[in-house]
Amino acid sequence: MRETRSTCPYCGVGCGVIIESEGAQITGVRGDPEHPANFGRLCSKGSTLHLSATPVVLQTRRLLQPLQRLERGAAPQPLAWDAAAEQVAERLAAVRAAHGPDAIGFYISGQLLTEDYHAFNKLARALVGTNNIDSNSRLCMSSAVSGYKQALGADAPPASYQDIEQADCLFIAGANPAWAHPILFRRIEAAREARPHSKIIVVDPRRTETAELADLHLQILPGTDIALFNGMLHACVWEGWIAADFIAQHTEGFDALKALVRSSTPAWAAKTCGIKEEQLLEAARLFAASPATLSLYCMGLNQSSRGTAKNTALINLHLATGQIGRAGAGPFSLTGQPNAMGGREAGGMATLLPGHRDPASAADRAEIARLWGVEALPETPGKTAVELFEAAARGEIKALWIACTNPAQSMPEQALVRAALAACEFVVLQEAFADTATAAYADLLLPAATWGEKDGTVTNSERRISRVRAAVPPPGQARADWAIVSDIARRLEQRLRPGAATSLFAFDTPEQLWLEHREATRGRDLDISGLSWALLDAQGPQQWPYPEGAGAGRQRLYEDGRFATANGRARFVAKPHGPAAEGCDARHPLTLSTGRMRDQWHGMSRSGTVDRLFESEPQPALRMNPQDLLRRHLKSGELVRVRSRRGELLLPLQADDAVGPAQAWLPMHWGDEFIGGRDARGVPLRGVNALTQPRFCPDSRQPELKYSAVRVEPV
Numbered sequence: 238m239r240e241t242r243s244t245c246p247y248c249g250v251g252c253g254v255i256i257e258s259e260g261a262q263i264t265g266v267r268g269d270p271e272h273p274a275n276f277g278r279l280c281s282k283g284s285t286l287h288l289s290a291t292p293v294v295l296q297t298r299r300l301l302q303p304l305q306r307l308e309r310g311a312a313p314q315p316l317a318w319d320a321a322a323e324q325v326a327e328r329l330a331a332v333r334a335a336h337g338p339d340a341i342g343f344y345i346s347g348q349l350l351t352e353d354y355h356a357f358n359k360l361a362r363a364l365v366g367t368n369n370i371d372s373n374s375r376l377c378m379s380s381a382v383s384g385y386k387q388a389l390g391a392d393a394p395p396a397s398y399q400d401i402e403q404a405d406c407l408f409i410a411g412a413n414p415a416w417a418h419p420i421l422f423r424r425i426e427a428a429r430e431a432r433p434h435s436k437i438i439v440v441d442p443r444r445t446e447t448a449e450l451a452d453l454h455l456q457i458l459p460g461t462d463i464a465l466f467n468g469m470l471h472a473c474v475w476e477g478w479i480a481a482d483f484i485a486q487h488t489e490g491f492d493a494l495k496a497l498v499r500s501s502t503p504a505w506a507a508k509t510c511g512i513k514e515e516q517l518l519e520a521a522r523l524f525a526a527s528p529a530t531l532s533l534y535c536m537g538l539n540q541s542s543r544g545t546a547k548n549t550a551l552i553n554l555h556l557a558t559g560q561i562g563r564a565g566a567g568p569f570s571l572t573g574q575p576n577a578m579g580g581r582e583a584g585g586m587a588t589l590l591p592g593h594r595d596p597a598s599a600a601d602r603a604e605i606a607r608l609w610g611v612e613a614l615p616e617t618p619g620k621t622a623v624e625l626f627e628a629a630a631r632g633e634i635k636a637l638w639i640a641c642t643n644p645a646q647s648m649p650e651q652a653l654v655r656a657a658l659a660a661c662e663f664v665v666l667q668e669a670f671a672d673t674a675t676a677a678y679a680d681l682l683l684p685a686a687t688w689g690e691k692d693g694t695v696t697n698s699e700r701r702i703s704r705v706r707a708a709v710p711p712p713g714q715a716r717a718d719w720a721i722v723s724d725i726a727r728r729l730e731q732r733l734r735p736g737a738a739t740s741l742f743a744f745d746t747p748e749q750l751w752l753e754h755r756e757a758t759r760g761r762d763l764d765i766s767g768l769s770w771a772l773l774d775a776q777g778p779q780q781w782p783y784p785e786g787a788g789a790g791r792q793r794l795y796e797d798g799r800f801a802t803a804n805g806r807a808r809f810v811a812k813p814h815g816p817a818a819e820g821c822d823a824r825h826p827l828t829l830s831t832g833r834m835r836d837q838w839h840g841m842s843r844s845g846t847v848d849r850l851f852e853s854e855p856q857p858a859l860r861m862n863p864q865d866l867l868r869r870h871l872k873s874g875e876l877v878r879v880r881s882r883r884g885e886l887l888l889p890l891q892a893d894d895a896v897g898p899a900q901a902w903l904p905m906h907w908g909d910e911f912i913g914g915r916d917a918r919g920v921p922l923r924g925v926n927a928l929t930q931p932r933f934c935p936d937s938r939q940p941e942l943k944y945s946a947v948r949v950e951p952v
């Protein structure tokens with residue numbers, strides 16, 4: 238038996254795993270006791286990873302060879318890798334010649350490794366010449382990115398997991414780590430036991446398992462986070478709980494914020510949020526007066542049409558009370574995906590360039606063009622996830638290359654996304670699993686290697702870079718994502734840069750890609766010029782920044798009170814509370830939120846192959862408050878029709894007093910298992926995103942998956 242150290246491919250906690258294998262077969266997995274994210278622990282998903290790689294799964298669920306669909310709707314036929322790669326290069330070159338580079342789009346994934354991200358990003362920007370590259374991380378963390386940049390000057394989570402053990406007050410907002418980040422939650426529980434005086438405040442419209450642990454659960458109405466944070470700040474200002482010296486020395490913009498929150502009285506804020514005023518005042522007091530307050534936040538703040546403002550309103554509290562840059566204190570966004578952070582570092586999103594640069598900056602574009610050895614990078618702003626599919630539906634994007642993600646299931650307003658895929662002239666899907674909803678729309682399917690089969694790096698929520706290692710070769714003809722991209726890019730180069738002396742994609746190993754990525758970080762806030770794969774192999778995972786000569790990564794940022802803005806001062810961002818993008822009315826009186834179950838992951842392409850992971854939740858159900866069932870003469874277990882302005886689904890109902898009145902909650906994972914779904918025109922649709930809406934935050938462009946207006950009717 239062979240043992241290989243790697244990283245769990247599910248969530249952003251980034252747990253270390255030891256993969257057991259015999260020959261070409263993965264036979265087991267256990268937690269890596271030396272990995273600082275988990276110290277040997279694994280949750281239900283991580284500990285069953287090997288069951289997603291059994292011979293039966295490999296034979297029945299994996300995409301094992303390139304396939305092409307000669308016409309839409311037909312069964313795909315096998316073709317050789319050479320022919321498939323040539324076809325992609327030829328079709329992309331033709332679309333580019335006929336319609337320009339911006340008629341091509343790339344939609345990639347926070348599940349990809351940093352090296353894969355680098356390859357795709359360079360292909361899109363340096364060779365095709367478009368900024369139309371975005372990632373499913375847009376649905377996950379882009380509001381956190383915008384929030385950090387606006388307030389602190391850089392997309393850099395300031396804290397570390399160790400701060401959980403040093404915090405006197407944990408303020409968990411819009412996050413349910415008990416289900417979404419289980420190993421981190423074990424750490425929260427252990428910290429609580431070790432420091433019984435510490436307090437936990439949970440802000441969540443639902444009484445989650447995380448909220449059960451809280452000293453104070455602020456069960457706010459959906460979409461009222463900014464009212465809560467501004468009301469808490471009002472209390473801090475007028476009670477004298479702010480850190481006046483810190484504000485004066487290290488921040489700017491406080492006067493405008495103070496003027497804004499003058500009207501956000503605790504009484505008004507509590508009423509707006511649907512909580513008691515005393516609860517709000519107690520939360521403000523604990524937040525400000527505790528020796529160290531650490532915020533943990535996630536999709537509840539991010540997946541919102543006001544996502545950036547929610548993030549900055551929380552960061553305002555940290556800055557105003559001086560709860561940042563110290564042990565156990567700071568705003569700490571938890572990433573959903575295993576490498577959302579790495580993708581941000583590599584600039585694999587429309588609104589980013591490598592090394593936390595900005596595609597709107599001519600100087601930043603010039604720096605990356607020089608590093609990559611091309612004359613210039615494209616200037617036209619790229620389209621973000623929702624915009625990319627809207628443009629495809631309008632016929633502006635003709636060719637889409639999708640990798641390691643399933644937008645036909647996971648994007649909001651599923652009908653629009655499916656219409657967009659159908660409208661494209663050419664859809665390439667690069668995937669490990671053969672049967673995703675998006676696969677039905679692909680003209681060409683390219684088999685990709687996945688967990689346990691590929692090498693590279695990922696970065697977790699606490700800026701820690703871990704090595705991902707192959708334990709076995711990819712099955713069938715599957716190849717590593719970076720290798721697929723590099724092969725096709727070299728073929729495209731022959732068409733777009735004939736006669737070029739050297740290839741931009743002369744990569745033989747993922748480490749070569751990583752070294753190029755590393756150069757893009759030199760001198761930046763995320764500088765990793767002091768790291769190497771040899772060092773990561775010898776000393777284990779490391780946090781950035783880790784500049785040349787540093788000798789160690791940095792556990793905590795901004796300890797010197799100097800922030801990443803031009804003048805070193807953090808910025809207060811004054812934004813008022815406002816309504817969600819879609820209001821409830823008499824026809825759609827309930828607010829629907831979606832979220833994770835403990836034992837499933839995203840669209841279940843991997844976790845859905847493991848029978849054991851269905852034991853706790855065999856099928857999706859719409860959860861509603863028992864009082865709402867009573868009022869509507871509905872019963873738990875009954876099949877109901879849930880309708881939004883975009884579509885409808887038939888679902889079993891489940892009474893759940895953890896869900897607030899006039900609200901409904903649905904797991905995000907299930908797609909084609911739903912029955913009786915259809916869009917507003919009656920076209921059959923399946924999955925939770927038949928209901929959700931695509932309106933997004935103007936700053937982060939992250940869609941509002943946590944708030945859709947629905948009604949529920951008996952069938």
Ligand code: SF4
Nearest residue numbers: 245247248252280283
């Ligand atoms: Fe994997 Fe996340 Fe579970 Fe850790 S907590 S084992 S990273 S799914």
